Amino acid sequence: MIVFRVSIDNKSGLGHLTRCVVLAREIQNQGEDVLFVGDFIDEKTGCFLSGINHVSLYEAPHEILNEEQDAQLFLGHISSYSKSLLWVVVDHYHLSAVWEKTVSLKKLSVMAIDDLVRKHHCQAILDYKWNGGNAAELYAEQGREEVQLLLGPDYLLVPTVTAGPSFEQDKVSNITSKLLIGLGGGGDAKILEGLLTNLLLESETSEKLLYIKVIVGPFLKD
Numbered sequence: 360m361i362v363f364r365v366s367i368d369n370k371s372g373l374g375h376l377t378r379c380v381v382l383a384r385e386i387q388n389q390g391e392d393v394l395f396v397g398d399f400i401d402e403k404t405g406c407f408l409s410g411i412n413h414v415s416l417y418e419a420p421h422e423i424l425n426e427e428q429d430a431q432l433f434l435g436h437i438s439s440y441s442k443s444l445l446w447v448v449v450d451h452y453h454l455s456a457v458w459e460k461t462v463s464l465k466k467l468s469v470m471a472i473d474d475l476v477r478k479h480h481c482q483a484i485l486d487y488k489w490n491g492g493n494a495a496e497l498y499a500e501q502g503r504e505e506v507q508l509l510l511g512p513d514y515l516l517v518p519t520v521t522a523g524p525s526f527e528q529d530k531v532s533n534i535t536s537k538l539l540i541g542l543g544g545g546g547d548a549k550i551l552e553g554l555l556t557n558l559l560l561e562s563e564t565s566e567k568l569l570y571i572k573v574i575v576g577p578f579l580k581d
Contacts, residue, residue, distance in 0.1 A: 360392045360443045364433055366451035368399040368420035373544030373578060375450045376407055378516040379472065382448070383411055391445070396436055398424075403577055424453050430461035446470055449481075456480040472516075483507040487515040535567040545578030 363379050366372040376397070383393045387410075395413035397404070399420045405413065416432055437444065447462055450472040459469050460480040470483035476490075476497045482505065489512055490497055498508055538558070542551060555571065562569040 360394065360440045361386050361446050361448060362394045362396060362437050362440065362444060364396050364447065364449040364451060364454065365398075366453065367397040367404050368401075372398070373404070373407075373576060375452075375472075376404065379448065379450050380407060380411070381516040387411070392443075394437070394440065396433055426454055426458040427461055429454065430458045434462065434465060441465075448472060479506075481506065483509065485509040485514055487512055536569045538569060538571045539574070540571060541574035542576065542579065544576035545580065546576065548579055548581050551579075 365379050366375040386393050395411055396416055399417050400413055400415045447467050447469045456478050463469050469481035471479045471481045472485045474486050474488040
């Protein structure tokens with residue numbers, strides 16, 4: 360059993376969720392059970408966890424977490440899996456070495472997925488962000504030789520998706536400029552509207568034909 364503690368509620372955390380789902384599905388393919396423990400998983404975010412057991416740690420979204428209390432709640436949720444539990448994977452910007460130490464004291468192996476080069480107290484760190492080849496030096500201050508470092512783009516967690524038509528497949532012959540716009544899993548629709556309006560006004564005075572594709576996330580606010 361591998362348990363994931365992931366930052367996800369009905370407003371944010373989709374990036375944390377989707378990259379952990381990539382790892383979780385590969386673990387399932389190898390015959391191991393997984394469980395996701397999120398801050399608050401509703402119907403909108405739960406659809407990303409099809410075929411994966413998941414539970415909410417809280418009854419409503421939490422803006423600020425007390426790490427030690429969160430760790431104790433988490434440990435209570437997974438107590439029935441303690442004998443079969445192999446790893447705890449945490450991907451959460453509001454949970455740090457304090458949370459990891461509390462969980463590790465229960466003799467559990469913890470892996471942190473992070474891209475902020477923070478201080479950790481765990482057995483493994485996965486950071487696929489490109490740091491100019493200096494990632495190992497950045498994490499050297501962890502000061503624990505037994506920490507396994509999985510660093511760099513070789514460990515990138517990219518979801519498999521069914522791609523729509525690419526720019527090359529679009530049958531528009533006189534396009535001279537192509538633009539792909541996305542605000543991540545959420546963002547403000549008013550910002551997106553203003554950006555598109557200005558781009559279209561600018562394109563009207565240009566000889567170039569601008570082709571825009573917009574990626575809209577499920578947390579986009581009106």
